[in-house]
Amino acid sequence: VGITSRRPPNPQGRNEYARDFLEWRRVFHAQLESERVHFVTLSAALARVEKDPADVFLDLRNHARNIRGAAAMFEIADVAAAARTLEHASMSASNAHADNTDPAVWSALVALVSLMGALDECEHPAKANRSD
Amino acid sequence: MQIDGYAKLAQNGSAARPAGDLRNLAASRPCRVLVVDDDDLVRARLVALLRLSHFNVESAASAEDALVIMTVRRCEILLTDWEMPGMGGLALCRLVRNRKNERYVYVIMHTVRDDKVDLLAGLAAGADDYVAKGAPIEHLLARMEIGRRIAHSVLPPRKAGRES
Numbered sequence: 001v002g003i004t005s006r007r008p009p010n011p012q013g014r015n016e017y018a019r020d021f022l023e024w025r026r027v028f029h030a031q032l033e034s035e036r037v038h039f040v041t042l043s044a045a046l047a048r049v050e051k052d053p054a055d056v057f058l059d060l061r062n063h064a065r066n067i068r069g070a071a072a073m074f075e076i077a078d079v080a081a082a083a084r085t086l087e088h089a090s091m092s093a094s095n096a097h098a099d100n101t102d103p104a105v106w107s108a109l110v111a112l113v114s115l116m117g118a119l120d121e122c123e124h125p126a127k128a129n130r131s132d
Numbered sequence: 133m134q135i136d137g138y139a140k141l142a143q144n145g146s147a148a149r150p151a152g153d154l155r156n157l158a159a160s161r162p163c164r165v166l167v168v169d170d171d172d173l174v175r176a177r178l179v180a181l182l183r184l185s186h187f188n189v190e191s192a193a194s195a196e197d198a199l200v201i202m203t204v205r206r207c208e209i210l211l212t213d214w215e216m217p218g219m220g221g222l223a224l225c226r227l228v229r230n231r232k233n234e235r236y237v238y239v240i241m242h243t244v245r246d247d248k249v250d251l252l253a254g255l256a257a258g259a260d261d262y263v264a265k266g267a268p269i270e271h272l273l274a275r276m277e278i279g280r281r282i283a284h285s286v287l288p289p290r291k292a293g294r295e296s
Contacts, residue, residue: 017180024173031173065215066171069244072266073174080266 036116061090195219208283214243229258
């Protein structure tokens with residue numbers, strides 16, 4: 001049987017991982033800002049839609065699910081929870097053939113977008129203080 | 133910035149030290165893992181974390197890429213996302229199970245889908261285990277260790293110095 005020697009604990013590897021983690025988290029925060037813009041675009045689409053909003057609900061659900069997965073992996077629990085609420089609200093609205101004023105969807109959408117905006121301000125306080 | 137549980141786990145070394153007898157098993161035999169996830173960041177984190185836990189890790193950004201990799205290199209554990217552009221993790225799982233004359237691959241679905249119906253669909257497609265994204269990382273690593281144990285109990289031991 002091929003036995004390899006036991007690898008000792010690798011403190012350098014753990015330090016590298018911790019450093020990498022901070023960088024991944026920074027990149028994820030940057031991604032959240034572009035995702036926030038995308039949710040704003042979807043909310044505009046939902047407001048405009050005149051017939052069946054099922055497609056928009058589907059987009060919202062899929063997008064919220066993606067955000068939930070990544071946020072959960074990065075242990076940003078409040079974003080994951082808000083995304084989950086939107087995911088479920090969108091699914092329920094779609095199943096119920098709700099119109100584009102569904103209050104649960106709007107409430108969840110506003111909560112998620114607000115939360116993402118607040119996170120962005122925490123990461124980039126200068127942007128929040130800008131007076132343009 | 134506050135360091136979260138994943139990083140803390142890595143810093144205190146828990147991620148690199150499987151408990152009890154598993155530690156010896158982990159040390160004695162490398163275990164090849166293929167991580168499949170379309171999210172670059174999630175994939176990078178999983179790869180780094182599993183390498184810290186002494187898995188030999190490769191990764192793919194899609195189910196299609198994963199199949200290509202698996203035709204040229206055997207893996208013992210497949211850790212795959214469910215929802216990906218293209219084929220998706222469920223179809224990947226079915227294809228892996230339908231491959232004839234292949235050694236057993238232990239499949240873990242790693243997904244945000246955590247409904248009972250989804251769990252059953254994943255298992256019905258041939259997954260051996262199912263871990264929700266966002267579950268504590270200790271859970272994922274414990275499941276990976278189960279996969280390592282089962283893969284090594286199913287596979288015959290490799291001869292020293294050559295590929296079996």
